[in-house]
Amino acid sequence: xxxxxxxxxxxxxxxxxxxxxxxxxxxxxxxxxxxxxxxxxxxxxxxxxxxxxxxxxxxxxxxxxxxxxxxxxxxxxxxxxxxxxxxxxxxxxxxxxxxxxxxxxxxxxxxxxxxxxxxxxxxxxxxxxxxxxxxxxxxxxxxxxxxxxxxxxxxxxxxxxxxxxxxxxxxxxxxxxxxxxxxxxxxxxxxxxxxxxxxxxxxxxxxxxxxxxxxxxxxxxxxxxxxxxxxxxxxxxxxxxxxxxxxxxxxxxxxxxxxxxxxxxxxxxxxxxxxxxxxxxxxxxxxxxxxxxxxxxxxxxxxxxxxxxxxxxxxxxxxxxxxxxxxxxxxxxxxxxxxxxxxxxxxxxxxxxxxxxxxxxxxxxxxxxxxxxxxxxxxxxxxxxxxxxxxxxxxxxxxxxxxxxxxxxxxxxxxxxxxxxxxxxxxxxxxxxxxxxxxxxxxxxxxxxxxxxxxxxxxxxxxxxxxxxxxxxxxxxxxx
Amino acid sequence: xxxxxxxxxxxxxxxxxxxxxxxxxxxxxxxxxxxxxxxxxxxxxxxxxxxxxxxxxxxxxxxxxxxxxxxxxxxxxxxxxxxxxxxxxxxxxxxxxxxxxxxxxxxxxxxxxxxxxxxxxxxxxxxxxxxxxxxxxxxxxxxxxxxxxxxxxxxxxxxxxxxxxxxxxxxxxxxxxxxxxxxxxxxxxxxxxxxxxxxxxxxxxxxxxxxxxxxxxxxxxxxxxxxxxxxxxxxxxxxxxxxxxxxxxxxxxxxxxxxxxxxxxxxxxxxxxxxxxxxxxxxxxxxxxxxxxxxxxxxxxxxxxxxxxxxxxxxxxxxxxxxxxxxxxxxxxxxxxxxxxxxxxxxxxxxxxxxxxxxxxxxxxxxxxxxxxxxxxxxxxxxxxxxxxxxxxxxxxxxxxxxxxxxxxxxxxxxxxxxxxxxxxxxxxxxxxxxxxxxxxxxxxxxxxxxxxxxxxxxxxxxxxxxxxxxxxxxxxxxxxxxxxxxxxxxxxxx
Numbered sequence: 001x002x003x004x005x006x007x008x009x010x011x012x013x014x015x016x017x018x019x020x021x022x023x024x025x026x027x028x029x030x031x032x033x034x035x036x037x038x039x040x041x042x043x044x045x046x047x048x049x050x051x052x053x054x055x056x057x058x059x060x061x062x063x064x065x066x067x068x069x070x071x072x073x074x075x076x077x078x079x080x081x082x083x084x085x086x087x088x089x090x091x092x093x094x095x096x097x098x099x100x101x102x103x104x105x106x107x108x109x110x111x112x113x114x115x116x117x118x119x120x121x122x123x124x125x126x127x128x129x130x131x132x133x134x135x136x137x138x139x140x141x142x143x144x145x146x147x148x149x150x151x152x153x154x155x156x157x158x159x160x161x162x163x164x165x166x167x168x169x170x171x172x173x174x175x176x177x178x179x180x181x182x183x184x185x186x187x188x189x190x191x192x193x194x195x196x197x198x199x200x201x202x203x204x205x206x207x208x209x210x211x212x213x214x215x216x217x218x219x220x221x222x223x224x225x226x227x228x229x230x231x232x233x234x235x236x237x238x239x240x241x242x243x244x245x246x247x248x249x250x251x252x253x254x255x256x257x258x259x260x261x262x263x264x265x266x267x268x269x270x271x272x273x274x275x276x277x278x279x280x281x282x283x284x285x286x287x288x289x290x291x292x293x294x295x296x297x298x299x300x301x302x303x304x305x306x307x308x309x310x311x312x313x314x315x316x317x318x319x320x321x322x323x324x325x326x327x328x329x330x331x332x333x334x335x336x337x338x339x340x341x342x343x344x345x346x347x348x349x350x351x352x353x354x355x356x357x358x359x360x361x362x363x364x365x366x367x368x369x370x371x372x373x374x375x376x377x378x379x380x381x382x383x384x385x386x387x388x389x390x391x392x393x394x395x396x397x398x399x400x401x402x403x404x405x406x407x408x409x410x411x412x413x414x415x416x417x418x419x420x421x422x423x424x425x426x427x428x429x430x431x432x433x434x435x436x437x438x439x440x441x442x443x444x445x446x447x448x449x450x451x452x453x454x455x456x457x458x459x460x461x462x463x464x465x466x467x468x469x470x471x472x473x474x475x476x477x478x479x480x
Numbered sequence: 481x482x483x484x485x486x487x488x489x490x491x492x493x494x495x496x497x498x499x500x501x502x503x504x505x506x507x508x509x510x511x512x513x514x515x516x517x518x519x520x521x522x523x524x525x526x527x528x529x530x531x532x533x534x535x536x537x538x539x540x541x542x543x544x545x546x547x548x549x550x551x552x553x554x555x556x557x558x559x560x561x562x563x564x565x566x567x568x569x570x571x572x573x574x575x576x577x578x579x580x581x582x583x584x585x586x587x588x589x590x591x592x593x594x595x596x597x598x599x600x601x602x603x604x605x606x607x608x609x610x611x612x613x614x615x616x617x618x619x620x621x622x623x624x625x626x627x628x629x630x631x632x633x634x635x636x637x638x639x640x641x642x643x644x645x646x647x648x649x650x651x652x653x654x655x656x657x658x659x660x661x662x663x664x665x666x667x668x669x670x671x672x673x674x675x676x677x678x679x680x681x682x683x684x685x686x687x688x689x690x691x692x693x694x695x696x697x698x699x700x701x702x703x704x705x706x707x708x709x710x711x712x713x714x715x716x717x718x719x720x721x722x723x724x725x726x727x728x729x730x731x732x733x734x735x736x737x738x739x740x741x742x743x744x745x746x747x748x749x750x751x752x753x754x755x756x757x758x759x760x761x762x763x764x765x766x767x768x769x770x771x772x773x774x775x776x777x778x779x780x781x782x783x784x785x786x787x788x789x790x791x792x793x794x795x796x797x798x799x800x801x802x803x804x805x806x807x808x809x810x811x812x813x814x815x816x817x818x819x820x821x822x823x824x825x826x827x828x829x830x831x832x833x834x835x836x837x838x839x840x841x842x843x844x845x846x847x848x849x850x851x852x853x854x855x856x857x858x859x860x861x862x863x864x865x866x867x868x869x870x871x872x873x874x875x876x877x878x879x880x881x882x883x884x885x886x887x888x889x890x891x892x893x894x895x896x897x898x899x900x901x902x903x904x905x906x907x908x909x910x911x912x913x914x915x916x917x918x919x920x921x922x923x924x925x926x927x928x929x930x931x932x933x934x935x936x937x938x939x940x941x942x943x944x945x946x947x948x949x950x951x952x953x954x955x956x957x958x959x960x961x962x963x964x965x966x967x968x969x970x971x972x973x974x975x
Contacts, residue, residue, distance in 0.1 A: 369501075385617070386617045391613075407654065414651060414653055422639070429627060433634075
């Protein structure tokens with residue numbers, strides 16, 4: 001590995017270093033132990049800065065590769081890594097708030113967050129099926145432990161086991177699928193597989209089975225129907241910062257892998273899987289949005305609504321091509337910023353109101369105008385209301401579907417906006433119309449600052465869309 | 481200049497957001513002066529629009545998202561000049577009426593100002609993206625405005641209203657995206673698209689389903705039967721100023737966007753659907769008219785009446801000739817002002833009596849509140865199409881236009897005038913005339929400039945344009961002539 005190769009690995013190397021620091025501090029420095037959360041958050045912020053510097057140096061070109069080309073640092077990988085680290089920072093802030101109440105050793109929790117994050121970073125750069133599989137496993141195994149973290153809470157343990165069983169099943173499917181692809185193409189490297197697929201005049205059925213199994217395995221991470229069944233239960237049982245990490249980080253990781261495989265590996269076969277993707281997208285949209293309507297628990301509510309959002313992302317993947325891929329990236333950017341703002345409010349409320357029930361949000365606008373305002377803005381952005389970022393994300397996704405002639409899917413997506421607006425507004429109704437269920441809730445400054453920044457992001461991305469569209473476009477333009 | 485119409489209310493909303501909520505008086509002042517400023521600008525735009533030169537004036541064009549061809553392209557034509565005046569007038573009156581809001585003034589003002597800004601945005605945009613952007617942005621503030629500050633059945637009403645209108649909007653969004661992709665210009669610019677589609681029209685079948693999405697999608701907000709049911713219940717629940725803006729202006733976005741998008745971009749498809757729209761509009765007129773006859777709640781009566789009157793607007797539009805379409809736009813203005821005035825007056829009474837039921841009010845209010853009574857009687861006269869008010873001119877134009885094309889539906893629509901007269905005159909008689917059956921000791925008439933101005937302003941507009949309709953009609957005609965010149969094939973040239 002030469003210097004350039006190491007430079008492209010820098011963020012990953014720094015996360016590993018940060019893990020060692022946290023580990024050592026947790027073991028040997030009791031004075032820092034109390035402030036591990038702040039240390040991790042600031043460390044990640046520094047890594048984010050380093051990543052942005054990488055992106056600046058790359059300037060829309062490939063930054064570098066290493067490990068014989070299995071690790072690729074291209075604009076798309078940098079885009080996803082920035083989102084993952086942003087998610088990591090917010091999740092650490094959430095975890096700190098959560099751990100104040102739970103009587104636990106915080107060190108190991110931060111370590112688990114960092115190891116999942118490390119897996120996500122490698123996954124974004126994976127250019128080889130083996131590295132892809134290993135990084136997916138690193139993410140998933142960290143999540144198994146985090147989900148079951150509250151060892152005395154039955155629901156947490158149950159959620160952990162449920163996630164473990166279904167996760168192992170999906171990993172198995174994915175690996176099995178990869179073995180078929182390897183068998184037909186003789187390589188696990190993405191570029192080599194793609195080259196082999198281009199050379200084929202007809203697709204052997206077993207190769208198609210392999211691709212199908214691979215998509216199924218990643219569909220599990222992304223929360224696509226019919227691999228979504230674990231989501232509501234695991235989200236409900238997991239500690240709430242983990243729910244946030246699952247619904248933003250893990251879902252984005254699934255889509256990062258799915259998108260790279262669709263645009264770079266199996267692109268030669270796009271006619272064959274486009275219809276399959278469209279059908280999966282349609283089912284996911286309808287299932288998620290209808291399922292969210294009767295929910296009473298805020299975690300299950302976001303679980304189902306997240307499935308609905310996976311439906312929009314799959315719509316863009318089904319549409320494919322440059323505009324579809326650009327749509328996926330913009331949508332994920334908007335989704336991450338919006339969901340993180342929503343979870344800042346939800347976790348704060350969950351910790352301080354000691355309830356995950358939606359009735360706890362009654363009259364929130366008068367208990368804390370800031371929390372209610374931030375959640376209001378996020379919910380409207382998730383529903384796709386202008387001038388917020390979610391609107392333009394849906395606009396790009398539907399536009400890419402129309403461009404590829406998937407008008408029926410665009411109409412279905414549009415109608416699902418109405419359904420989702422219904423259940424988001426029921427929560428708005430609780431916050432703004434119902435009488436308050438208690439006294440004023442004070443929000444500390446350390447929580448206010450990230451909240452204001454994310455709110456600014458929701459509005460800013462929605463109003464000044466140009467630079468962000470350019471960013472998303474430059475991240476995928478290399479593939480087309 | 482016209483970008484200020486959007487920027488001033490938005491900037492004021494931001495200013496209000498940053499103020500502490502205890503300073504209600506200052507917040508009210510910001511709202512008032514912001515609406516006053518936009519009112520003056522809208523009057524200025526209306527007066528300085530030159531009908532003789534026609535076309536689009538006050539144009540602004542800035543790139544926004546270049547890779548997608550989205551531009552902030554704003555401008556005013558003859559039709560939108562009139563609609564801007566309407567919105568300026570109604571939103572200013574609405575801001576004055578909003579003084580009766582006492583609770584959570586800060587949040588109310590923010591949503592109200594966003595609503596005002598977005599509607600101005602729709603009327604000034606010449607880019608399909610921004611048209612939709614502002615349109616959807618106008619719908620959503622309605623939810624909290626009605627849900628928090630409304631009355632009677634507000635939670636159900638506001639959800640129904642928001643979902644119905646959004647449902648229509650997203651369908652038309654698919655239509656907009658299809659038009660964008662079909663043109664292949666990489667541009668949302670209305671004028672560029674119009675020229676492109678005039679030179680190389682889309683196939684007839686495509687035009688038909690696109691026109692269906694646009695006409696029936698925007699038909700929801702125009703309360704085209706059978707998607708009207710959100711409207712009376714929504715108005716009944718909304719606070720006065722919101723009913724005023726919704727019935728007066730927001731509802732007119734439906735026919736306005738039909739003219740802007742369906743008529744100009746998919747003319748043949750629009751022509752295909754217009755006889756059906758004409759048929760449905762007659763159902764609107766008669767069915768909603770009959771519904772209004774049996775209502776007991778003042779706001780429900782005016783709500784159904786507005787559904788019925790939107791039928792005339794849509795009938796005029798469906799004629800596809802100069803007289804009919806001009807009449808429709810004139811009625812959009814006149815009915816908007818009339819409906820705003822009616823809802824403002826009802827709100828004034830309701831604030832003091834806390835009832836809007838005709839039998840509970842008990843009659844004879846004319847003795848106690850003569851000024852409000854006189855205003856209401858004038859509004860009712862305007863609504864029933866009495867000569868002297870601009871509604872009369874508009875309805876006559878629509879009938880003349882429609883008679884040439886759809887004689888039988890027109891006959892039914894003329895009968896609708898009678899129905900309107902019946903329920904409005906009965907309302908006036910039962911509420912304002914006769915003996916006082918219930919005494920309302922605390923009921924006070926409108927006093928002082930602050931309370932009287934909105935009513936006087938709105939009625940004065942109806943009277944001025946009733947006697948000098950040409951002030952409006954020459955602008956509208958310039959706009960409609962421009963439409964006809966662009967699409968000569970679908971319009972029937974009147975002799």
